[in-house]
Amino acid sequence: MISKERIEKFNPIKDVLDKLLRDEDIKTLQQQLGIQAQNGTSQSREAQLNEIAKSLEA
Numbered sequence: 796m797i798s799k800e801r802i803e804k805f806n807p808i809k810d811v812l813d814k815l816l817r818d819e820d821i822k823t824l825q826q827q828l829g830i831q832a833q834n835g836t837s838q839s840r841e842a843q844l845n846e847i848a849k850s851l852e853a
Contacts (some may be wrong), residue, residue: 808848821847836850 828850
């Protein structure tokens with residue numbers, strides 16, 4: 796059974812990117828899209844993918 800939290804967090808773009816991209820690819824894509832890490836801190840992989848997905852959806 797799929798949890799309610801997982802359903803609410805479901806983002807097909809992020810899920811596909813998670814399967815396809817390596818960490819190096821994520822950094823390159825963030826640079827190309829002009830996405831900056833907030834306050835110079837490193838984000839979790841999930842947060843990075845969410846930012847990329849938001850940028851691609853716009």
